[in-house]
Amino acid sequence: MSKFDRYMLSQLMMLFGFFALVLVSVYWINRAVSLFDQLISDGQSAWVFLEFTALTLPNVIRLVLPVAAFVASVYVTNRLASESELVVMMATGFSPFQLARPVVYFGLAVTLMVAVLAHVLVPASRTKLAERRGEIAENVASRFLTEGTFLHPASGITFYIREISPRGELEDIFLTDARTPGRRTTYTADRALLVKSETGPKLVMFEGMAQTLATATASLSVTRFADFSYDLGALIGAAADRLPSVEELPTPVLLAASADSAAAYGTTEAAMLLEGHERIARPFLALVSALIGFATLLTGGFSRFGLWRQIALSVVLLVFVQFLANGATSLVARSSSAWPAIYLPVAAGLGIAAVLLALAGRARRVHHGLVAAVAS
Template sequence: MARFDRYVLSQLFVLFGFFSLVLVSVYWINRAVILFDRLIADGQPASVFLEFTALSLPNVVRLVLPMSAFAASVYVTNRLASESELVVMQATGYSPWRLARPVFIFGLLVGVFMMALTQYLVPTSLEQLRFRENEISGSLSAQLLREGEFVHPSNGVTFYIREITPEGVLKDVFLSDRRNQNRTTTYSSVDGFLVTEASGPKLVMVNGIAQSLRKDNRTLTKTKFTDFSYSISALIDGPGSIFKPLDQRPTYELFLATDAVAAATGKSPGRVLEEAHGRFNQPLLCVVAALIGFSTLLVGGFSRFGVGRQIIGAILLLVLVKLVESIVTDPVRNNTQLWPLVYAQSVFGFAAAAFMLRLAARPRRRRKDASLQEAAV
């Protein structure tokens, strides 16, 4: 690798690390505030907060990598142009295509890291994060039964506990289930216990009464019981839940079992293929972002007034790349045969960068002073 390539790559990676750190910090702070309030309010230790933060970081990094690559490319190109380093390299015979080689290598290396994120780290971390959230929710089932408070864990369900003894006995339990529109059932008991079984957590009530009111014929039924168990697993998702969204499933499963995944998640087969191919398209977007940032600024050449217009043009090109994605989204989701359109935004981005480099490679026509031309004649 030439010394110029190593020099540019070192500059790109330094700025890439800086912008990535800044953008990840912004995303992380916004999420951490909400996450911290929720976990601390539920009585969870700081270690759980740190664990959840670490599990959410891969997805945050995936979001900021293309933006960091673009920002680093623009900043380094602007600095090389302002310090006339690009002018010197062009004077030695380097074409714009040759100057773009270290930027292309930089984009490829960032794309390899993005590939590792999209193919393994992000699905695995999101799956583990959801498992831990469900596990924490399951452990919070006892905390839902708070002394002297009416708790509504689900729509149409109300819990009330007068007192919880040190032995874990729930005193004066009240449970109202109004989820059935035609019938309202109310349970009340002297004592109660919270029991965890393989099928899920259950509330066991002792020495109580159940009242059922049917709204269609307005009849009230009363039943006394010695002990009665009420499953609360329907109110709280346990950690063993088998439902997995698309972003938590491995890529090979999305390709090999498209119809089965679509049926399990309630999504269309086109949406499943969009997710699968999108994991290969996102690394390409890192290369596109870096090349657009470099090639657009290279078109302007050296100017004492800066490259503000070129930077705005590069941002507009990225907006167009995103616009292409929004245009092809609906056709891909509606027709699985149109999955190649997932890569349309990357193809458009590469074409735009190549067009800019071709413009930069053209010899500029120098305007001659009219007065000097007339004097020469």
């Protein structure tokens, strides 16, 4: 690697780190705000909130890194052009393709980062996040132990606790169960305890009364009890074996998808192939983004008025590549046999970058030819 390659690569990596940090922070904070409202309103602690936001971070980074690579490439190229460093390098005989070498190294480095995230870290974080969500869904205390508030944890259920004693006893309980059509049962008790069992959590009420109203006959039956056990496991849903989502599955399993394996995971063959091939193709969009940003600005020559038109064009081209990616995703989602289309946006993006570099080299040769003609 030449000195210029090392110099430009160091500039790209430094600016990439800065822009990635800024974009990840903005994206993450925006995601964390909604997550904070959801978890805190469910009675979760700040530690659970931090754990959840940390588990969402790998996917946020995966989405942001290609954008940061594009911004860094455009910024560094624009600065080198405005300071005439690219002019000097091209005057020494460097072609646009030679100048693009450090951008290729940079793009491949970012591609490797995104690939590690897509194949390893994101599936692992999604699996852990789904497990933690399941644990919290089964945590009855976080959903029911709220003082002085009428809760509706499920359709037809109303639950109220006046106070929770320091010993963990629930005082003055009100529970209405109207899930059975034509019948409404209201339980009241002086105190209650939450007890775990093999079949799920149970609410054990003491010194209370159960009033059952049959709406069809308008008859009311009252039963007083010294203690009564109410099954909360049926209310929150029994803990069943959870099938992993497509995003959690290993890449080899996704690429070897068949109708039988898709049925076993409760999904479709097209969805599995789509996820698997996207994990391979999408990281290369970081390389495409960096090259398009560099090549587009290189076609603009060296104007003292800046390269704003070329910057705008590079954004348009990147949007076009993303449009192709979205179209390919929709196509493969409808038909599993169309999975090669996932690689079309990467091929198109690299083709656009190559054409732009060739145009930049041609414009340079034409310019030098005119200068030589005038001089003669």
